[in-house]
């Protein structure tokens with residue numbers, strides 16, 4: 615009985631501590647200045663994060679050393695790793711700091727010895743453009759790289775199955791595609807990789823903090839991301855490496871002052887971005903206090919309305935129905951005209967392409983509301 619009471623009061627306490635998602639608009643003042651529907655490019659900083667950075671900068675400017683120490687210390691870094699590990703259901707010892715997503719992906723490619731062992735890598739054209747550039751360059755220098763094409767902006771498992779064989783070392787995907795927010799069938803892809811003795815790498819920069827990630831349930835072997843999108847700030851990132859693959863399947867190839875003998879920190883090289891850590895220490899606490907499920911639920915009706923109304927205004931969507939991410943993309947016939955309409959309405963999205971046609975990517979986070987969606991729709995209708 616006593617134990618039950620304790621657990622109930624623990625749950626009640628957690629609820630009381632949970633941040634109010636409706637209060638998020640206040641936390642991100644940028645949202646009141648313009649209609650910002652562009653988190654897939656970069657998340658605004660929250661006021662709490664800014665306060666922490668300002669305090670850190672004050673310490674760096676005026677000292678004393680003990681004030682700097684408050685921000686640059688192992689405890690803070692360990693706290694950040696623990697909170698990120700909890701976000702993706704990994705152990706803290708499976709998380710290393712990395713300067714960025716693409717650095718993480720390169721560390722995986724180098725550590726697997728793909729080319730030296732005559733292996734191949736399978737990826738697809740819904741992956742990030744910079745990663746595809748990396749794969750094309752590696753292909754030029756002799757790596758067997760297979761880039762599977764999407765069908766209707768989603769991955770057909772049969773196409774992926776045809777590209778994989780017993781020499782495949784790695785399947786590399788963006789869990790949530792930056793192109794259109796498509797969420798890959800990660801569990802099925804992991805099973806395909808493992809059935810061929812290969813591993814699965816996921817770029818989760820468009821997913822972490824926005825959609826639930828569970829490396830164990832999803833069967834993810836390696837993942838990487840930076841923190842400047844739904845992780846709400848910090849120009850640095852993380853590399854997750856499954857415990858039993860550390861130092862065995864995935865060798866550490868680059869070393870420096872931070873490389874350890876054990877754990878995923880063996881892939882770290884240089885001093886961590888302390889300012890990034892300060893941002894993340896604050897932002898991850900905030901994300902956990904909201905809960906990723908609630909963050910995802912907040913995005914759902916906003917995206918649903920865009921999906922329903924923008925095609926009628928002449929913007930067909932290229933994001934498959936049922937996609938559970940905060941990103942939705944549309945075909946745009948006249949990019950210049952769309953750009954000037956949005957500019958006049960003070961609405962920010964990602965627009966790409968030319969007069970011949972292009973795309974618009976709209977992305978939402980906790981600070982967005984239906985009024986933002988109204989403004990976008992009325993600017994384009």
Ligand SMILES: Cc1ncc(COP(=O)(O)O)c(C=O)c1O
Pocket residue numbers: 654655713714715716717741742744788790791792817819820839840851
């Ligand atoms: C899917 C995806 N991967 C990687 C990146 C770039 O990440 P980083 O700057 O951390 O290398 C982006 C940036 O927009 C992206 O959308």
